[in-house]
Amino acid sequence: MSLRARMPLVAAITAAFLFAGSAGAQNDDYAEAQKLFRAGQHAQALERVDSFLKGNAKDARARFLKGLIFTEQNKTADAIKVFNSLTEDYPELPEPYNNLAVLYAQQGQYDKARNALELSIRTHPSYATAHENLGDIYAKMASQAYDKALQLDKANTGAQTKLGLIKELFSGSGRSTKPAAKADTAAKPAVVAAATKPVAI
Template identity: 50%
Template sequence: MNHAMPVCRFAISAIFALLLSLTFAAPVRANEAADIAQMFRAGQQTEAFARLDKLLVNRTASPELRFLKGVLLVEVRRTSEALVVFQSLTEEFPELPEPYNNLAVLYAASGEFEKARTALEGAIRANPGLAVAYLNLGDVYAQLARQAYQKAQKLDPASSGIPARLSVLRELTESRSQKPAP
C-alpha cells in the first residue's frame, strides 16, 4: 500500500523562477543560482554541490542558496539532509512558506502525515495565498482520513460504509499521485 503523498518535484528551471521571486534579506545574484542549476542539470552534481557549499561558506544566512541546496538534495535522494536544511529554514525564516511546503512533502512521502500537516499549516500561516500548500494539505487530510477508515475497519470489520469510503479515498489519492503539484 502506498502511504506517500505525491512528492512535489520541482523542475530545476521552475525552482529558479521561485528563488528569484522570493524576497530575502540578503539577495543572491540571480545567475549564481542559475549557474548551479545548469551544472546540476548537465549532470555535474558534484561540482554543483561544491560550488553551492563554497558560496554558503560566505553566506550562511542566504535562504535562497540554502533552499536551493535542500531542493537539490531531494533530487539526489539525500532526504535526511534535505529535511535538516528545510527544518532550519523554517526556524530561521518562519515568514517563508516554501521551506515549510517542501518539508511537508518530505514528511508525507515517508508517511509522517501529522508532521506534514503541521508543516503545511506553517506554510499557510506564512503565506495564506500559497495554493500549493492548500492542495498538499488536502492530500495530507485525505491520507489521514484513509488511515482513520482503515483503523475503523480493523476495529469493526462488519461496518458496511467503510469500504466505499476507502474506495473513494484510494481513487482520489491515486489520481493525485499521477499528477504531482508543481
C-alpha cells in the same frame, strides 16, 4: 492506500520574488549550481552551492537549493535539516515548510507534514499549493483511519465506501509531486505523497 506518488506542492510565487539574489562573482557559483542541478548533476551542484555558501552563509536561495539537492540525493535527514534551518532563519517563507511537508509525508509522518503545511499557510494564506497538499494529507490520514476501522470491523460498509472513494480520488491523478522549487526560476513546488520529492529548480 497512498496519496499520489507525488502530491503537488506548487508555489504561486516566483523564486526571484521570495529569494533575493546576491551580486558578485560568487553568484556565478550559485548560477552554475542551479544549472548543474537541473542537469541532474547533483554532486557537482552541491560542490558549487557549498562554494557559494562559504561567502553567503545566510543566502536563502542557495540554502534552499542545497535542500533540494539533498532531497534528490535521497539524503532526507540532511534535506530536513536544511529546510528546518530555513524556517528558523526565514519564518516568513512558505516554501521551506512546504518541502518539509513533502519529506515528512514520504516518511509517513503525516502529523508533522500537516503541521508544516499549516505553518506554510500561516506565512502565506493564499498559497494554493499548500492548501491542496494539506487536503491530500488529511485524505491520507482519513485513509489510515478507515483502514484501521476495517481491521477492527471488516463488515463496516461505511468505512469500506469511504476508503474506496479516497482510493479512487488518488488513483487516476496523473500528477507528479515535487517540493517547492524556486531560486531564481519559476519552478513550481512539489506535491506531497508516498513517493513525493521536494520541488526542484
